[in-house]
Amino acid sequence: MEIRNIAIIAHVDHGKTRLTDALMRQTGMVKDDSVSMDSNALEKERGITIYSKNTSVFYKDTKINIVDTPGHADFGSEVERVLRSIDSVLLIVDAQEGPMPQTKFVLKKSLELGLRPIVVINKIDKPAARPDWTHEKILELFMDLGANDEQLNFTTVYAIAKDGIAKKTLTDDSGDLTPLLDTIIEHVPPAKGDVTLPFSFQPFNLAYDNYLGRLGIGRMYQGTLSEGETVFIKKHSGEISSGKITRIYTFEGLQRKEVKQAFAGDIVMIVGLPEIYIGDTICAQQDQELLPAIKIDEPTICLNFLVNNSPFAGREGKFVTNRQIKERLEKELEVNVGLKIDFSPVEFYKVNGRGELHIAILLETMRREGYELQVSQPQVIIKKIDGVACEPFEEVTIDVPQEQCGTVIEKMAKRKGQMREMRPEHHHTRLIYEIPMRGLLGYRNEFIINTRGEGILCSEGVGFRPHVGEIEKHDTGSMISGETGKVLGYSLSNLQERGVLYVGPNVEVYAGQVIGSAAKGYDMVVNPIKGKKLTNMRASGADIAIQLTPPLELTLERGLEMIADDEYLEITPQSIRLRKQVLTEEDRIRLGRKSRKEE
Numbered sequence: 227m228e229i230r231n232i233a234i235i236a237h238v239d240h241g242k243t244r245l246t247d248a249l250m251r252q253t254g255m256v257k258d259d260s261v262s263m264d265s266n267a268l269e270k271e272r273g274i275t276i277y278s279k280n281t282s283v284f285y286k287d288t289k290i291n292i293v294d295t296p297g298h299a300d301f302g303s304e305v306e307r308v309l310r311s312i313d314s315v316l317l318i319v320d321a322q323e324g325p326m327p328q329t330k331f332v333l334k335k336s337l338e339l340g341l342r343p344i345v346v347i348n349k350i351d352k353p354a355a356r357p358d359w360t361h362e363k364i365l366e367l368f369m370d371l372g373a374n375d376e377q378l379n380f381t382t383v384y385a386i387a388k389d390g391i392a393k394k395t396l397t398d399d400s401g402d403l404t405p406l407l408d409t410i411i412e413h414v415p416p417a418k419g420d421v422t423l424p425f426s427f428q429p430f431n432l433a434y435d436n437y438l439g440r441l442g443i444g445r446m447y448q449g450t451l452s453e454g455e456t457v458f459i460k461k462h463s464g465e466i467s468s469g470k471i472t473r474i475y476t477f478e479g480l481q482r483k484e485v486k487q488a489f490a491g492d493i494v495m496i497v498g499l500p501e502i503y504i505g506d507t508i509c510a511q512q513d514q515e516l517l518p519a520i521k522i523d524e525p526t527i528c529l530n531f532l533v534n535n536s537p538f539a540g541r542e543g544k545f546v547t548n549r550q551i552k553e554r555l556e557k558e559l560e561v562n563v564g565l566k567i568d569f570s571p572v573e574f575y576k577v578n579g580r581g582e583l584h585i586a587i588l589l590e591t592m593r594r595e596g597y598e599l600q601v602s603q604p605q606v607i608i609k610k611i612d613g614v615a616c617e618p619f620e621e622v623t624i625d626v627p628q629e630q631c632g633t634v635i636e637k638m639a640k641r642k643g644q645m646r647e648m649r650p651e652h653h654h655t656r657l658i659y660e661i662p663m664r665g666l667l668g669y670r671n672e673f674i675i676n677t678r679g680e681g682i683l684c685s686e687g688v689g690f691r692p693h694v695g696e697i698e699k700h701d702t703g704s705m706i707s708g709e710t711g712k713v714l715g716y717s718l719s720n721l722q723e724r725g726v727l728y729v730g731p732n733v734e735v736y737a738g739q740v741i742g743s744a745a746k747g748y749d750m751v752v753n754p755i756k757g758k759k760l761t762n763m764r765a766s767g768a769d770i771a772i773q774l775t776p777p778l779e780l781t782l783e784r785g786l787e788m789i790a791d792d793e794y795l796e797i798t799p800q801s802i803r804l805r806k807q808v809l810t811e812e813d814r815i816r817l818g819r820k821s822r823k824e825e
Contacts (some may be wrong), residue, residue, distance in 0.1 A: 229417040229491045231445070233293040233308050235682065236318035237326035241348040241680030245318060245403075246281065246294045252403050253283040280431075280443060280493060282477045282649040285407045291477065295332070307430040307504055307520045307563070309335050311445040311493065314414040317343040317364075318387075321355035324363040326687035327623050329801060334371050345382045346406065346414055350396065357384060357396060371498050377604040381413050419490025419815045424510035427488075428517045429502055432561045433495070442502040443495045447517065449510060451488045451496070459499060460507040462519050463623065472498035504563050517588025521727035525566055525578035526618040526663055526687060529585065531555065532574045534796055536738040536805055537710065542798040543598025551575070551599055554592060562588070578607065580687075582667065587780045600794040600805075604786055606663045609690060616690035619663055621646075624657040624673075626681040631655045633676045641665030642694045661689065665697050668787040703749045704790060705742035706806060707735045712757035719772045721752055727777045728804070729754070738809025740793060742777075744811060751811050765786070780804065 234242045250256045282291045293308045309315070315336045319325055325333075336343055345364055347357050361382060368378050383406050386394045392406035429444035451457075453474050458469045475482040475495040488494040502508070505520035533539075533548050538545050545554065555575060557569050564584060568576040579585040580605060589601065606617050622643070626634050628650070634657065635645070645662035650656075666685060673683050705725055715731040727742040735741055735754060744750045778784075781803050785795045789804060792814075796803040809812045 228288045229291065230288060230314075230414045231291045231293075231312040231417050231491070231493060232314050232316060232410065232414055232766055233295055233312045234316045235295050235309075235332040237320070237323075237328040238774050240318050240320045240323070240326075240329075241385075242294055244387035245316075245346070245348065245385065246292055246551035248403055249283055249407070250281060250479055251294065252390055253285055253407075255281070255283050265571050272343040280477045280495075281480055282283075283479070283495075286411060288411055289492075290407075290410060293493075309339055309341065310518070310520055311428070311430045312408075313341070315341055315343045316346050318346045318348050318385075319360055319364055320352075321347050321357045321384075322352045323349045323625075323682075324356075325367045327621055327684045330371070330621075331686045333367065337368075337371050337373050337377055338614060342377050342413070343380055344409060345380050346385050346392075347382060347401060348385045348387050350384050351386045351389070362531055363785060365381075382410055382411055412447045417491030419446060419448045421448070421450050421490045423448040423490075424514060425490070426452045426495075426510070426514060426517060427451060427496065427508040429504055429506060429508070430520065432502070432504060432563075434557070434561055438476060438497045440500050440502060441495050441497055442499060444493070444508075446488050446492050446494060448490045450490070451494075453486050455510075456510050457499070457510065458512050458514075459502060459659075460509060460512075460514070460516055461503070462505065462516060466512060467501060469499040469501070471496055505532070506579050506800075525564065525580055525607060527581060527585070527604045527606055527667075528576055528578045529604045530571075530574040531577055532600050532602070532794070534598045534600045534798065536600070536796050536803070537741075537809075538734070538796075538798075538801075538803075540597065542800045544596035544799075547600045551597065554595075554597060558588060574602075576822045582783060582786050589797055590782055593797050596799055600796045601786075602794060603789045603791045604667060606667070608693065611690060615693040617664060617693050619660055619688050619691045620663050620685040621688045622657075622659045622661055622666065622683060622685045624659070624681060624683050625651070625654050626657070626677050628653065630677045630681065631657070634673070634681070637669070637672065637676065638665075640698065641669060642697050656713070660691075660693075662694050662697065663687075671784055671787055702791070703744040703747050704740045704804070704806070705744045706749060706751050706811075707739045707741050707754050708737055708751040708811060709755050711752050713754045714740070714757050715772050715774055716758045717752075717754045717756045718774055720752060722775050724750070724752075727775070728780045730777045731774065736805075738806045740806065743788070762785055 234246055244552040279294050282289055293312060295308055313414050317333055319329060349355060350357050353601045383392050383394060384396055390403055391400055393400045393405045394405045426447045426449060427444055429442035431443040433443060435441060437685055451474065453471060455471050457469060457471060459469060466564045474485050474488050476485050476492060482495060507517045531551060534546060552569065559567060564580045608615055608617050624634060638659055638661065641661060642665050644661040645657065647658040648655065670683060673681055674792060707725040713729050713731055713735055718727060718731060721727060725742050725744045729735060729741045741754055782802060785802055785804060790794050792807055794805050794807055796805055806814065808817055
């Protein structure tokens with residue numbers, strides 16, 4: 227049986243997973259329409275793909291291995307390592323939005339590897355769809371990225387993924403995805419590999435099973451691998467070890483199927499090598515050549531993970547100690563290759579990630595597992611290049627209604643953003659900026675407010691550039707509780723006029739907790755538990771009717787964006803709170819005096 231290996235790549239929400247789900251349904255690999263590639267609870271809630279996943283479908287005596295990849299730039303490490311192990315990509319682009327930042331990122335990676343993409347223009351049923359314009363923009367993007375003549379001559383398929391329909395031309399009459407499957411068979415080269423040579427295998431993904439241990443998912447480049455066989459693990463550091471394959475699995479739909487042998491060209495999962503890592507060469511003979519290394523982009527932000535020591539610590543979490551947090555982070559390193567952690571400090575662990583969402587997903591996963599911890603303000607990673615201090619930059623694409631353009635341009639200029647392009651599109655304006663990641667941190671929520679929820683902001687990393695100096699971002703201060711107790715509506719009715727509140731009535735707070743943002747731009751200590759004094763005087767109707775504005779919900783991403791450098795974000799299974807690192811006002815004043823003297 228011939229094998230075709232493909233990956234599906236696209237910008238966030240352009241329809242990768244919908245298309246993969248439809249392919250599985252129409253080829254009979256899944257029976258239940260509710261089954262989806264996005265099986266993780268966080269993926270279902272957020273509507274995005276976080277982890278790359280494998281599936282396979284069978285069509286015309288051909289096995290098609292499909293890898294569904296994330297679309298968000300923070301999970302780019304998931305995409306990069308997959309592309310090395312496949313023979314072609316389906317590049318999916320929204321027929322209305324056209325190519326977006328992550329489209330450019332993933333396409334660039336695939337073109338550099340010499341892959342010839344098949345372009346799928348999806349969502350052609352949208353009222354504002356413009357497939358011809360999208361096709362032109364994709365062609366321009368191919369040329370901008372230096373595609374060769376063969377890559378520029380790409381095949382285009384038009385699709386409505388949610389309805390499971392594909393067409394080779396817009397005027398075709400089609401009711402299923404057969405045209406896309408035929409295009410894959412026709413244009414994706416069969417997986418190469420000589421089964422007579424000694425086998426070699428390279429994992430591009432890792433998984434963990436409580437019973438089987440570490441699992442390596444990768445491609446068989448040559449030879450035949452048998453269950454129970456002794457193999458050599460060769461690392462690029464020069465280290466060589468040996469191990470025994472205890473089980474081999476192939477993919478059929480979303481199911482793992484245990485097999486006794488794996489053959490060249492297939493994508494399989496192996497069990498039995500606890501020290502296996504992404505990019506290692508697993509081979510039959512010790513003197514076999516190493517397969518090319520899988521390079522992964524470096525982290526761009528860092529923050530500290532600490533034990534939760536707030537007055538409310540230990541109320542909700544099952545895992546609250548330093549040792550438990552360390553063990554969980556070590557386990558995360560086994561499968562999350564975009565993460566780097568420095569365990570050397572005693573009081574905290576320094577975690578380096580690819581972006582705020584990358585870190586937020588890890589924190590959300592940990593709190594759902596019962597962990598309790600607190601984190602510091604995210605900082606961008608500054609590194610020296612040829613003796614010059616450099617920081618990560620992002621290319622930001624913004625679509626906003628024309629009347630809100632001025633506000634966005636003003637805010638981006640304050641954050642040291644450099645406009646690269648500005649063009650009108652369908653009653654909207656598209657702005658393209660290059661901006662330091664420091665400037666972008668904390669702006670997304672402000673952007674939603676500035677554009678009244680009508681704007682779209684997407685970004686992708688463009689590498690390290692010279693440091694641009696200080697950026698003034700925070701024009702609000704923190705509203706800090708000076709007392710511990712239950713918040714009362716009477717006190718909130720007065721406080722809500724001074725800024726935006728994060729808590730509602732009857733919520734327990736402690737001294738030093740940040741309960742809102744202060745509009746005047748400096749920190750203020752308030753008493754949110756103060757009640758109305760009792761009196762013999764009759765109250766007026768206006769005095770009785772307290773009208774409270776609903777508080778701003780403090781989510782993980784919002785907390786990571788709002789946190790100041792002298793604050794911690796406290797994360798527990800049921801609560802997310804902002805707090806000052808030093809809880810009492812007297813200690814904060816004393817610390818401020820001490821730091822001024824040292825300066």
